[in-house]
Amino acid sequence: MAISRRDFLLTTAASAAVIPLGLRAQTAAAPASRLFRHGVASGDPLTDRVMLWTRVSPAAPGAAVPVRWRIADDEPLTRVVASGTASASAARDFTVKVDAGSLRAGRTYYYAFDSGGEQSPVGRTRTLPAAGVARLRLATVSCSNYPAGYFNVYRCLANRTDLDLVVHLGDYIYEFANGVYGDGAGSGRVPMPAGEAVTLTDYRQRYATYRTDIDLQDAHRLHPFVAVWDDHEIANDASATGAPGHTAKHGNWVTRRAEAYQAYLEWLPIRESPQPGIRLYRSFRLGGLADLVMLDTRGMRDPQVPGTDFDALIDQRRSLLGAEQEAWLRTQLRDSQRAGIGWRLLGQQILFAPLTVAGVAVQNTDVWDGYPAARRRVFDMIAGDKISELAILTGDIHSSWAMDVPAPEARYSARTGAGSVAVELVTPAVSSPPLFASAALRERSTLLKLAASHLKYLEGDSRGYIVVDITRQRLQADWYHVPGVAERSAAEQKAASYVCEHGSSRLAPA
Numbered sequence: 034m035a036i037s038r039r040d041f042l043l044t045t046a047a048s049a050a051v052i053p054l055g056l057r058a059q060t061a062a063a064p065a066s067r068l069f070r071h072g073v074a075s076g077d078p079l080t081d082r083v084m085l086w087t088r089v090s091p092a093a094p095g096a097a098v099p100v101r102w103r104i105a106d107d108e109p110l111t112r113v114v115a116s117g118t119a120s121a122s123a124a125r126d127f128t129v130k131v132d133a134g135s136l137r138a139g140r141t142y143y144y145a146f147d148s149g150g151e152q153s154p155v156g157r158t159r160t161l162p163a164a165g166v167a168r169l170r171l172a173t174v175s176c177s178n179y180p181a182g183y184f185n186v187y188r189c190l191a192n193r194t195d196l197d198l199v200v201h202l203g204d205y206i207y208e209f210a211n212g213v214y215g216d217g218a219g220s221g222r223v224p225m226p227a228g229e230a231v232t233l234t235d236y237r238q239r240y241a242t243y244r245t246d247i248d249l250q251d252a253h254r255l256h257p258f259v260a261v262w263d264d265h266e267i268a269n270d271a272s273a274t275g276a277p278g279h280t281a282k283h284g285n286w287v288t289r290r291a292e293a294y295q296a297y298l299e300w301l302p303i304r305e306s307p308q309p310g311i312r313l314y315r316s317f318r319l320g321g322l323a324d325l326v327m328l329d330t331r332g333m334r335d336p337q338v339p340g341t342d343f344d345a346l347i348d349q350r351r352s353l354l355g356a357e358q359e360a361w362l363r364t365q366l367r368d369s370q371r372a373g374i375g376w377r378l379l380g381q382q383i384l385f386a387p388l389t390v391a392g393v394a395v396q397n398t399d400v401w402d403g404y405p406a407a408r409r410r411v412f413d414m415i416a417g418d419k420i421s422e423l424a425i426l427t428g429d430i431h432s433s434w435a436m437d438v439p440a441p442e443a444r445y446s447a448r449t450g451a452g453s454v455a456v457e458l459v460t461p462a463v464s465s466p467p468l469f470a471s472a473a474l475r476e477r478s479t480l481l482k483l484a485a486s487h488l489k490y491l492e493g494d495s496r497g498y499i500v501v502d503i504t505r506q507r508l509q510a511d512w513y514h515v516p517g518v519a520e521r522s523a524a525e526q527k528a529a530s531y532v533c534e535h536g537s538s539r540l541a542p543a
Contacts, residue, residue, distance in 0.1 A: 068151045071241065072250035073144070075158035076258040076302030078198070079317070080138035083158050083257060085131045086302035087146045088244070089121040097122040104133045104144040108155060114142070121148075126237045128299045138163035139320065156254045159197055162320030169319050169503045170195055172256075175202040175263070175382075175428025176462035177249070179224045181215030182518025184248040186463040186498050189515065189525045191251035196500070199256045200325070202428030202460060203263025203382045205301070206230075206239050208293075215465070231283050236266075236296035244300065248521075253302075260301050261313050261327045263382040263429055267293040270399055272336040273355070294332075314358050316365050323503050324369040326362065328381040333358055337403055340395035346405060353407040362411070367418040375505050375535070379425045379455075385411075386425075386436045386457045388485055400429075412440055415454050422535060423455035424508055426501070432468040432493035433512045434459035435531045437539050439487050447486035450539025458510045458531075460499045461492075464518045469493030489540045490529050497528065508533045509543050 067090070074086040089098045098121040105113045115135045121127040129146065136142060139162035146153040162169070172190055190199060207214060208230040217223040225238040243249060267290055268276035268283075275286045283289060294311050297303075306312040311332040317325040333355030338345040345351070354362065369377050384400040385408070401408045414420065425438065437453035439445035445452035461467070469475040478491055495514035502509045512529045516522065530543035 066151065066153060068148055069146060069153035071244040072254055073146065073153050073156040074253035074258065074302045075144070075156055075256075076260065077304040077315075077317075078159060078161050078257045078259075080161050080163055081136050082132055082134040083136065083142070083160055084302040084304050085133050085144050085146075085156070085158075086129065086253075087153055088126070088128045088241075088300075089148055091121075091127065094123060094127065098127065098148055100129050101147045102129075102131050102133070102144065103147075104136070104142050104158075106140065106142055108143045108157075110143060110145060110155065125299050126241075126296070130299075130302065130305075132304060136160050139166060154250075154254055158257045161317060162197075162322075164321035166320035166322050167504060169197050169322055171198040171200055171325075171501050171503075172196050173200045173202055173380075173426050173428070173458070173460040173499045173501065174463055175460055176204040176431055176465040177243070178204075178207050178215050178462070178465040179243050179246070180207075180211050180217030180220075180222050181466060182464040182496075183220075183222075183521045184246050184252075184463055185515045185518055185522050185524075186496055187246070187252040188248040188521070188523050189513065190498060191248065191255050192523055193256075196256050197319075198325075199252065199258045200327075200380050200426060201258055201260035202380060202426060203261055203331070204265045204429065204462075204465070205260065205262065205297075206236075206243055207265045207465075208236075208239070208268055209265075229283075230293075231289060233292035233296060236293050237299070240296060240300035258302060259317060259325065259327060259380070260303060261329055261380065261382070262297055262331060264331050266297050267331070270337065271331055272334045273332065274336055290332075314354075314361060318374070319503075321372075321374055322505065323376040323378050324365070324374050325378045325380060326365045326369075328354065328362065328379065329358065330354065330382045334404070337398040340398050340403070346395060346398075346403065349406045351404060351406055353401065353404040359407075359410065363414045363418070366414055366420050366423075370418060370420050376422045376424060376503055376508055377420065378501070379423065381425065381427060382429045384427060384430060384434075384457075384459065386438045386487060387441070388481070390484075409441060412454070416440065420454075421538065422508075423538070424501070424533065425455055425457040426499075427457055427459040430459060430468055431462040431465050431496075432459065433461045433490065433495065433497065433499075433514075433528065434488065435490035435510065435512075435529065435540050436485075437487040437489065445487055450537060450541075453487065453538045455538060456508075456533045456540050458499055458501065461495055461497045461512070461514070463498075464496060467494050467496065489531060489542075492528060495528065497525070506535050508535075510540075511543075 443452035
């Protein structure tokens, strides 16, 4: 979410499954490990493998450092099922990523790294289930802003024992200089570099700062992540060709975007594509119960246009996904539907459901409302291939939303859900300022609820996360909110629950 979008609405009409584990690691001032001070992580699990990640912090950062890794089916790491060696070098900022294979589906594993006689913290991960699984539970998060407050949401995720996967929907870091969008001077949470992140070295330092946070480390250590970027991993309101705040003083845009991408791949446990260029879109089959399709709505998009430029807005050539990703998305949805997969989960960054009245200026052109032709092509995919049981997982906007997604020109019924072809679940921020931080914005949200009958729930005052619980019969979303981020805390409260029954394409209170 961009700062300039915080007021876009001004002109528009505790679960029993959570086992409290306390604040064990939270009281630590810094990680105990000297070499592995940024912790460990896992991600992009498949049925037979998972990506393992760590970073070495050598005393003399010149020469490459040999690292040994192990993965076992017990926490003491005595029953090792796979192992090997890797090299941490300056070419990749001394990060290590391993695609650990020979694993069994739907199993919990434990892993660690060793180097120079020192062992990393022991991580816990889980492979994706094989066909026939009856239930899955994943969490969605977005918008973690280091100087804006503590990562209490990550602490709450780390304390959960009931998650198969954490889906990070973007804004994992913020590129701003300290004080621009959160000031960490008073809390000691000043990100490095203190100025804006622009170069490869800058982005690497920014990730390194974030990954010293013990709550983020524990969330990564205890759960596998599937992540995709939004704009702040590059620059505010970024597109394929630039960003409003990127000027000549920042250097070449193509170089900046490429270096931001390199740092993102180095510091996240993502399985990298062998194809050239930016390719973060990928999919995961969750045991036949659901397909998780991750989209990049930032790296290939055309720039935003003014909300009053109706000719530009309806230009059929404008794209949000890029031609290649758009074609890939259609194949993924069609193949998933034809394979009889129970649900399709679309992990992406920005509000998808229409919120703009035809003929009225678009108030927020950074979301799908600002790319109506591109969104219409997605609706055409849904209609043409008879896609059903589709849930869109969204971040970016620092607030909690539950929406039906009516098809264009459909006669939507708020009472029955008729006309809706999907549902959208918007997760709030981890620590960035909430959307409705002022009383004026909170009042405007009431007008939006009256104007948008497909909007079932909107809360813009809190940070938090969503747990998505999936069976063949229904998909349930539970919003959890934390009291604040000014102090470290593991407190949380269930704020709302909505369910989509299989075959309904609509949300109802659970």
